[in-house]
Amino acid sequence: xxxPREDAYEEVRASPEFQxxxxxxxxFVLPVSALFLVWYATYVLLADYAHGFMSTxxxxxxxxxxxxxxxxxxxxxxxxxxxxxxxxxxHFDPAAEELRERIEGPLASSAPARNQEDPR
Amino acid sequence: xxxxxxAAAAQTTDIxxxxxxxxxxxxxxxxxxxxxxxxxxxxxxxxxxxxxGRSFTGPQNGIAIxxxxxxxxxxxxxxxxxxxxxxxxxLYSIGFxxxxxxxxxxxxxxxxxxxxFTMADVLSFRLRERPVRTAAAISxxxxxxxxxxxxxxxxxxxxxxxxGIDSRAGQNVVIAVVGALMVLYVLVGGMKGTTxxxxxxxxxxxxxxxxxxxxxxxxYGFNLSDLLGGxxxxxxxxxxxxxxxxxxxxxxxxxxxxxxxxxxxxxxxxAGLPHVLMxxxxxxxxxxxxxxxVWAIWIIGIxxxxxxxxxYGAAAIVGPDAIRAAPGKANSAAPLLAYELGGTxxxxxxxxxxxxxxxxxxxxxxxxxxxxxxxDIYASVIKxxxxxxxxxxxxARLTIVVIGxxxxxxxxxxxxxxxxxxxxxxxxxxxxxxxxxxxxxxxWQRFTTRGALWSTYGGLVSCLVLITFSPVVSGKTDPVTGAxxxxxxxxxxxxxxxxxxNPGLVTIxxxxxxxxxxxxxxxxxxxxxxxxxxxxxxxxxxxxxKAVQH
Numbered sequence: 001x002x003x004p005r006e007d008a009y010e011e012v013r014a015s016p017e018f019q020x021x022x023x024x025x026x027x028f029v030l031p032v033s034a035l036f037l038v039w040y041a042t043y044v045l046l047a048d049y050a051h052g053f054m055s056t057x058x059x060x061x062x063x064x065x066x067x068x069x070x071x072x073x074x075x076x077x078x079x080x081x082x083x084x085x086x087x088x089x090x091h092f093d094p095a096a097e098e099l100r101e102r103i104e105g106p107l108a109s110s111a112p113a114r115n116q117e118d119p120r
Numbered sequence: 121x122x123x124x125x126x127a128a129a130a131q132t133t134d135i136x137x138x139x140x141x142x143x144x145x146x147x148x149x150x151x152x153x154x155x156x157x158x159x160x161x162x163x164x165x166x167x168x169x170x171x172x173g174r175s176f177t178g179p180q181n182g183i184a185i186x187x188x189x190x191x192x193x194x195x196x197x198x199x200x201x202x203x204x205x206x207x208x209x210x211l212y213s214i215g216f217x218x219x220x221x222x223x224x225x226x227x228x229x230x231x232x233x234x235x236x237f238t239m240a241d242v243l244s245f246r247l248r249e250r251p252v253r254t255a256a257a258i259s260x261x262x263x264x265x266x267x268x269x270x271x272x273x274x275x276x277x278x279x280x281x282x283x284g285i286d287s288r289a290g291q292n293v294v295i296a297v298v299g300a301l302m303v304l305y306v307l308v309g310g311m312k313g314t315t316x317x318x319x320x321x322x323x324x325x326x327x328x329x330x331x332x333x334x335x336x337x338x339x340y341g342f343n344l345s346d347l348l349g350g351x352x353x354x355x356x357x358x359x360x361x362x363x364x365x366x367x368x369x370x371x372x373x374x375x376x377x378x379x380x381x382x383x384x385x386x387x388x389x390x391a392g393l394p395h396v397l398m399x400x401x402x403x404x405x406x407x408x409x410x411x412x413x414v415w416a417i418w419i420i421g422i423x424x425x426x427x428x429x430x431x432y433g434a435a436a437i438v439g440p441d442a443i444r445a446a447p448g449k450a451n452s453a454a455p456l457l458a459y460e461l462g463g464t465x466x467x468x469x470x471x472x473x474x475x476x477x478x479x480x481x482x483x484x485x486x487x488x489x490x491x492x493x494x495x496d497i498y499a500s501v502i503k504x505x506x507x508x509x510x511x512x513x514x515x516a517r518l519t520i521v522v523i524g525x526x527x528x529x530x531x532x533x534x535x536x537x538x539x540x541x542x543x544x545x546x547x548x549x550x551x552x553x554x555x556x557x558x559x560x561x562x563x564w565q566r567f568t569t570r571g572a573l574w575s576t577y578g579g580l581v582s583c584l585v586l587i588t589f590s591p592v593v594s595g596k597t598d599p600v601t602g603a604x605x606x607x608x609x610x611x612x613x614x615x616x617x618x619x620x621x622n623p624g625l626v627t628i629x630x631x632x633x634x635x636x637x638x639x640x641x642x643x644x645x646x647x648x649x650x651x652x653x654x655x656x657x658x659x660x661x662x663x664x665x666k667a668v669q670h
Contacts, residue, residue, distance in 0.1 A: 009653040012662075021659060026563075029225040037387070040218050044383040047211055047365040048376050054207075055364025062348035064363045066207055073214045074421055080221055081417050088410060096660045103662035 156313035182415020187318030200450030202431025206362025213424035215386030257496035270542035272531025281448035282471035303524035336433030350436030385624030389547030392554030404667035552579030571639030579631030586623035
C-alpha cells in the first residue's frame with residue numbers, strides 16, 4: 001500500500017476539487033439535519049403543550065392525531081435515511097474516491113508506512 | 121389493602137416456570153460462548169481486540185449496533201410505559217430513533233475515517249493531545265459507568281421478575297453471574313466476540329418482539345384502532361388519556377419542561393454514546409459505517425413499532441392493574457403479555473431474551489470503557505505513546521476485570537434502589553460532554569483545545585451538579601403514598617433546588633456555548649498539518665485505518 005506524502009493532505013485540502021466536495025457534503029447534511037431537528041422539535045412541543053390537538057380522534061377511530069404525528073417521525077426518519085444513502089452513493093462517493101486515489105493511489109510516493117504501534 | 125396487593129404480587133411471581141426460563145437462558149449462554157470461543161481464534165492485534173479486526177460488514181455491524189442499543193430498558197421499559205401511560209411511553213422511542221439521523225448524517229462516517237479505536241482519537245486528532253484525550257476518556261468512562269450501573273441494577277429486578285428469585289442474596293448471586301459472564305465474553309472474545317453476542321441477541325430480541333406483535337394484532341383482527349380501544353377499556357386503564365400525550369408528563373409546567381429536557385438529551389445523546397461510536401470502527405470503511413447505521417435505523421425503527429403494539433397489547437390483554445401489582449411493575453408488562461399469549465414457553469423465551477439483552481449491553485459497555493482506559497489514558501497519557509500494542513491490550517484486559525468487579529459491586533449496591541435516572545443521566549452526559557466537541561472538531565476549523573476542554577468538563581460537571589441537586593437524588597415523594605421516589609429514600613433529607621429531573625435542557629446549550637466561547641477567546645496556533653490531514657481524511661477516507669488482513 002502506498003502511504004500519503006507528508007504534504008499531500010494540505011495540497012488536497014487547498015485543491016478546488018476538495019473545496020467543492022466539502023461544500024457539496026455540507027450543503028446536504030447541514031440543511032437536512034436542521035430540517036429533521038426542527039420537525040422533531042415541532043413534534044415534541046406539540047406533544048408537550050398541545051394535548052387537546054394531539055388527542056383528537058381521526059375519522060371516528062381510536063387513532064389520534066398524535067399517533068399519526070408520531071408515526072410520521074418514523075416515516076421521515078426512514079425517508080431521510082434512504083435519501084441520504086442515494087445521494088451519497090451517487091453524488092458524494094465518486095468524488096471522495098477520486099481524491100482518496102490522489103493521496104493513496106499509485107501516483108503518491110511510497111514513504112515508509114506509519115508505525116503500527118503509533119498509539120494515535 | 122396491603123396484603124391484597126402483596127398476595128397479587130406473589131401470585132404473579134409464580135407465573136411461568138423459572139426452570140424453563142433458566143434453561144432457555146443457559147442455552148443462550150452456551151451458544152454464545154461457543155461463538156465467542158471461535159471468534160477468539162483470530163484475536164491477535166490491538167485492532168482485533170478493540171475493533172474486531174475492522175472486518176465486519178455493514179449489515180452485520182448494523183445488527184450489532186441494534187443489539188448494543190436496544191437495552192432491557194428500551195424493551196421492557198418502553199413497552200411498560202406504553203402499557204401504563206399510553207402515548208407518553210411512545211415518546212421515548214421516537215427520540216431514541218430520530219437520534220440516529222444525527223449519527224448517520226454528522227458523525228458515523230467522519231468518525232470512522234478519522235479515528236482508530238476510541239472517541240478520543242477523533243477529538244485529539246488536531247488539538248493538544250494529552251489534555252483533550254484525558255477529558256474525552258474521563259467523559260467516556262463516566263457515561264459507560266452510569267449506563268453500566270443502570271443495567272446491572274436493572275438485572276436484579278429482572279431476576280426477581282423472570283427467574284422467580286425473590287431473596288436479596290439470590291439476586292446478588294445472579295448479578296455476580298452476569299458480571300462474570302460479561303468479563304468472560306469480553307476477555308475471551310474481544311470486540312469480535314462481543315459483536316457476535318450482540319448480533320445473536322438482536323436477532324432473538326427482534327424475532328421475539330415480532331412474534332408477540334403479530335400475535336397481539338391477530339387477536340384484534342389486525343386492526344390497530346380496535347387494539348387501542350381494548351387498551352382504553354381495560355381494568356385500571358387511564359382510559360381515553362392513553363391515546364394522547366400528557367398521562368405521564370402533562371401534570372405540571374415543571375413536568376412538561378422535564379419532558380422537553382429528556383427529549384433533547386435523547387435526540388442528541390445517542391451520537392455521543394461512546395459504546396455506539398466505537399462500533400463504527402469495526403467495519404473496513406466509512407461506506408460500510410454508513411451501511412451499518414442504515415441497517416441499525418431500520419431494525420431499531422421497526423423494533424420500536426413492535427413495542428408500540430406490545431405496550432398497548434399488554435394494556436388491553438393483561439391490564440394496567442395486573443401490571444402494577446407484579447413485582448417488576450411497568451417492566452413486567454411485556455413478560456406478562458408473553459405469558460398471556462404463549463404460556464410458559466413464550467414467557468421463557470422472552471425472559472431469556474431480556475436477560476441476554478442485559479448481558480450483551482454490559483459487554484459492549486465493558487469493552488468501550490476498557491479501550492478508553494488502556495488506549496487513551498494508559499498508552500497515550502501515562503506512557504506518552506511509548507508502549508507496545510501488546511502491553512496496551514494487556515492493560516485493557518486487566519481493566520475489564522476491574523470493570524467487572526466494579527459492575528458487580530455497584531449492581532449489588534444499587535439493586536432495589538431508585539436508580540432509573542441513570543440511563544437518562546448517561547444520555548445527558550453524552551449529549552452535553554461528548555456531542556458538542558465531536559461536532560465542533562469535525563465541522564469547525566477554529567475549534568481549539570481550550571474550547572474542547574471547557575465544553576467537555578463544563579458539560580460533564582454541570583450534568584453531575586444539577587443531577588445531584590435534582591429531585592431524583594433527594595426530596596421527591598409520591599403525592600399519594602408519601603413514599604420516597606428519590607435515590608436517598610429518607611424523606612427527611614431534601615437538598616434539591618434544581619427542579620428538572622433531566623439536566624439536558626440546561627447543560628447541552630451550556631456545553632455548546634462553552635465550546636464556542638473557549639475557542640474564540642483563546643489564542644491557539646493550531647497544528648495546520650494535522651488539521652488538513654483530519655479534514656481531508658474525514659471526508660475522503662484517505663489514510664483511514666484499514667481492515668486487518670489475516
